[in-house]
Amino acid sequence: MPVNPIPQREPINELLSGTVSRVDGFFFLSSSALPQAEIIVQGEIALRYGIPYLFKPQWSIVPDLVVLDYGQTMTGEAAWGFLMESSHLYPRSDVLGFRSDGADEMVPLKQLDFDSPYDVFVYRAPGDREPVARLSALIESDSEFPERLLQHLPRFPSLGDWLSRG
Numbered sequence: 001m002p003v004n005p006i007p008q009r010e011p012i013n014e015l016l017s018g019t020v021s022r023v024d025g026f027f028f029l030s031s032s033a034l035p036q037a038e039i040i041v042q043g044e045i046a047l048r049y050g051i052p053y054l055f056k057p058q059w060s061i062v063p064d065l066v067v068l069d070y071g072q073t074m075t076g077e078a079a080w081g082f083l084m085e086s087s088h089l090y091p092r093s094d095v096l097g098f099r100s101d102g103a104d105e106m107v108p109l110k111q112l113d114f115d116s117p118y119d120v121f122v123y124r125a126p127g128d129r130e131p132v133a134r135l136s137a138l139i140e141s142d143s144e145f146p147e148r149l150l151q152h153l154p155r156f157p158s159l160g161d162w163l164s165r166g
Contacts, residue, residue: 009096010075011064013126014047014146020122020133023159027133029122031143034159040133046126049152050100050119050134051083051112060119061105061112065096087114102130118152137162 021028021037033039050060066079069092074082083095091110099105100119121131138145141157156162 009064026136030139046123054113061097063095063097068093120153
């Protein structure tokens with residue numbers, strides 16, 4: 001019986017132009033610099049999404065390869081789509097990727113918390129392993145951003161609105 005080769009690992013990367021700023025230890029994405037904020041990265045960036053661990057919510061994994069319990073593999077958008085729609089059908093399957101601190105990781109799907117909010121990480125380039133920041137919010141009222149980002153990151157029209165969120 002022929003063995004299928006393991007595909008090249010590939011996380012989803014959403015490439016966009018923006019500014020990542022820090023205020024009081026929180027990181028924000030916007031299309032331009034925020035007042036009274038420290039600019040961390042400006043220009044072209046890559047965004048990736050981390051799925052939190054079930055019993056260690058301080059950690060999350062950015063998936064780049066899914067291996068089903070019967071041997072099928074998926075990467076990129078196909079892997080992400082499977083995780084969002086069908087992962088509950090294959091709890092013994094594994095996901096490989098990079099943990100939120102950049103460490104290489106493999107974890108069974110049943111150890112991930114698909115119902116908690118996902119982390120949104122910023123990378124300087126699509127090939128980077130360790131994120132520059134974990135975003136707290138999108139500070140923007142007008143510009144267009146990817147739909148997946150809007151699903152997983154709260155959006156506020158201004159930094160003041162985020163600070164007064166209660």
